[in-house]
Every structure is written in C-alpha cells, then in structure tokens.
Amino acid sequence: xxxxxxxxxxxxxxxxxxxxxxxxxxxxxxxxxxxxxxxxxxxxxxxxxxxxxxxxxxxxxxxxxxxxxxxxxxxxxxxxxxxxxxxxxxxxxxxxxxxxxxxxxxxxxxxxxxxxxxxxxxxxxxxxxxxxxxxxxxxxxxxxxxxxxxxxxxxxxxxxxxxxxxxxxxxxxxxxxxxxxxxxxxxxxxxxxxxxxxxxxxxxxxxxxxxxxxxxxxxxxxxxxxxxxxxxxxxxxxxxxxxxxxxxxxxxxxxxxxx
Numbered sequence: 001x002x003x004x005x006x007x008x009x010x011x012x013x014x015x016x017x018x019x020x021x022x023x024x025x026x027x028x029x030x031x032x033x034x035x036x037x038x039x040x041x042x043x044x045x046x047x048x049x050x051x052x053x054x055x056x057x058x059x060x061x062x063x064x065x066x067x068x069x070x071x072x073x074x075x076x077x078x079x080x081x082x083x084x085x086x087x088x089x090x091x092x093x094x095x096x097x098x099x100x101x102x103x104x105x106x107x108x109x110x111x112x113x114x115x116x117x118x119x120x121x122x123x124x125x126x127x128x129x130x131x132x133x134x135x136x137x138x139x140x141x142x143x144x145x146x147x148x149x150x151x152x153x154x155x156x157x158x159x160x161x162x163x164x165x166x167x168x169x170x171x172x173x174x175x176x177x178x179x180x181x182x183x184x185x186x187x188x189x190x191x192x193x194x195x196x197x198x199x200x201x202x203x204x205x206x207x208x209x210x211x212x213x214x215x216x217x218x219x220x221x222x223x224x225x226x227x228x229x230x231x232x233x234x235x236x237x238x239x240x241x242x243x244x245x246x247x248x249x250x251x252x253x254x255x256x257x258x259x
Contacts, residue, residue, distance in 0.1 A: 003060055004190050007094055008142045011118045014093075019123050027126035031158070040112040040135035040161040041182055041212050043084045044235040049225060049259045052114060052214065053078040053252050054087040054239025055105055057096030061193040066243045071101040072108035077249030078242075079109045082256065085134070087237055090117035090124075099131065106132040114163060114237075118142060125154045135161040135182075140171040141190065149178045163214065172203045181211055184237060188217040197224060201231055222258040229259060 001009070044050030055071045055078075058064045066074075075086050088105050089097030097116075106113060112134035117124055119138055128136045136155045140148060148164070155162040164180035166172045167190060175183050187199045195218025204213055215228050216237040225236055238255060245251035 002190060004139070004141060007060075007091070007118055008120060010093060011091070012120055015121045015123055019121075024123045024126055027123065027130055030130045031126075034130050034132070037132055037134040038110070038112040040085060040114065040163070043112050043134075044212060044214070047084060047259075049229045049233075049256065050084040050214075050235030051082070051252060051256055052085045052087050052235060052237040053083040053242060053248070054089070054116070054237060055097075055101065056087075056089045056116075056239045056243060057101075059240070060094050061188075062240055065240055069096075072104040074243070074248050075105040075109045075111075077247060078252055079111055079249075081249035081253040083111065083249075083252055084235070085112045085114060087114040087116045087137075087239065090115060099127075102131050102133075119151060120147070122151070122154045125151065125158055125160070128155075129158045129160060133160060135163050137163050137165060137184070139165045140174050141167060145174060145178065148174065152178055152180065165216065166203065167199070169203065169206065172206050176206070176208060176211075181208075182214070183207060183211055184214040184216045186216045187219075197228070200228060200233060204232060219255075222255055225255055226258040 055074050057069045088102045089095040092098040114135045115128035115133040116137050152162045163182050163184050164175045165184040165186050166175050167186050185200045185203045187195045200215040213233045214235045215233045219236050219238050220241045242248040242251045
C-alpha cells in the first residue's frame with residue numbers, strides 16, 4: 001500500500017466517524033445560510049498567470065514545513081502580495097490541517113479558497129460548502145470512475161468548482177472523460193515523491209481547449225512560472241517553497257515577478 005492508498009483508507013474511516021456527528025442532510029440544511037464566495041476559475045483567469053498559494057503545516061514527504069504556524073497571518077501575507085486564491089489543507093493526520101485552520105483563513109481573507117482534502121464522500125463536498133470554499137480538490141488516483149463523476153456532479157450542484165488532480169496520462173484521460181473543466185497537473189510522483197515540470201508539459205497537450213490548467217508541485221523559481229505560462233498553463237499551486245521563507249507573501253510576489 002503506497003502513501004496515497006494509506007491516506008485514503010484512513011480518510012474513509014475518518015469521514016464515516018464524522019458523519020455520525022453531523023449527517024450529510026444536516027450539512028446540506030445549512031447551505032441556505034452560507035454566503036456566496038468568489039469564483040475560483042474567474043479569479044485565476046483574470047490575470048496572465050494565477051497563483052493558488054497554499055497554507056500547509058507539514059506533509060508526509062517534507063515533514064514539518066513551518067513552525068510556528070499562523071494560518072491567518074500567512075493567508076493575509078499571500079493576499080497582500082497578489083495571490084489569486086488560497087489552498088488550505090484539511091487533513092489532520094498527515095498534513096496537520098483541518099477545519100480550524102480553514103476557518104481562520106476564511107475569516108482573514110476575501111480570496112477564493114480551495115478545500116484541499118482527500119475527498120471520498122459527498123459529506124466532504126457539503127462540508128466544503130458550509131466552510132466557505134470556492135473549490136474542492138478531487139484526486140483522480142484516489143477514486144473510481146463512478147466516484148469521480150459523481151463527486152464532480154455533487155461539487156457543481158453545490159455551486160463550487162471541482163479542481164481535478166492528475167499525475168499521469170491515464171488519469172488525465174479519466175479526468176477528461178469525467179467532464180473536468182479545471183485540471184490540476186501534479187508534477188510529483190506519488191510513489192517516489194520526485195517532481196518534474198515535464199509532467200505538466202506532457203499532459204497539458206491532452207487537455208480540451210476550454211479547460212483551465214493548474215500546475216502543481218515542484219515550482220520553485222520565477223523562470224519555472226514563466227515557462228509554464230509560455231506553455232499555456234493558466235495557474236500554479238505553490239506551497240512548500242513559499243512557506244519555508246520568512247515572508248511567504250514576499251516569496252509569492254518574487255515567484256510571480258516575471259509574469
């Protein structure tokens with residue numbers, strides 16, 4: 001069992017337990033009192049190259065990334081330095097994230113937020129809605145074709161944006177077949193954790209012309225961002241390299257300085 005498979009197995013148990021505390025129907029009943037949030041794709045496409053800046057405490061591959069960790073302050077720093085959206089980790093066991101961090105960020109900034117989670121159940125889509133997300137991550141490698149199509153439908157029905165993440169050609173084909181119109185190409189190999197931007201360059205050629213493309217992982221320099229833009233990518237999702245700097249916002253501004 002690789003790390004993704006282990007995380008997903010644990011996540012299914014976690015969500016089953018959470019559904020005992022608050023049902024899907026109870027979450028959906030709160031939709032009417034949930035305010036509207038800014039459009040995720042519109043924000044990314046409003047500039048020559050969008051930046052989704054990530055709020056993340058730790059990861060299985062990198063360990064602790066930032067300590068002390070103040071999610072609201074980090075998000076404000078990103079917003080002040082031009083980020084178009086914020087990605088916030090929801091997984092607690094492996095990434096040190098969760099609803100408390102998400103709420104702190106949501107209350108601190110006005111940017112669209114990505115519910116960055118290992119989504120396996122409609123309950124999580126409803127949770128994202130009531131938390132104030134604008135978009136929800138779906139990882140193709142964690143889902144069957146039927147689950148992927150169903151969750152895309154659920155996210156769109158909740159008037160949120162699915163960001164469908166792929167790692168290879170097979171997953172890219174599955175995302176396209178499921179009707180994804182915003183695809184994140186993750187440059188990290190989930191088996192080795194090595195990253196290479198060539199993954200984005202290869203897979204983007206398969207994308208439909210109307211698809212919003214986001215490159216994820218391994219983006220470290222202004223030149224990387226400029227090359228991705230020249231290749232036709234619409235946005236980048238960056239976290240670790242920014243979070244290791246004294247000012248993540250200043251690091252974000254520098255990263256995007258050639259655009």
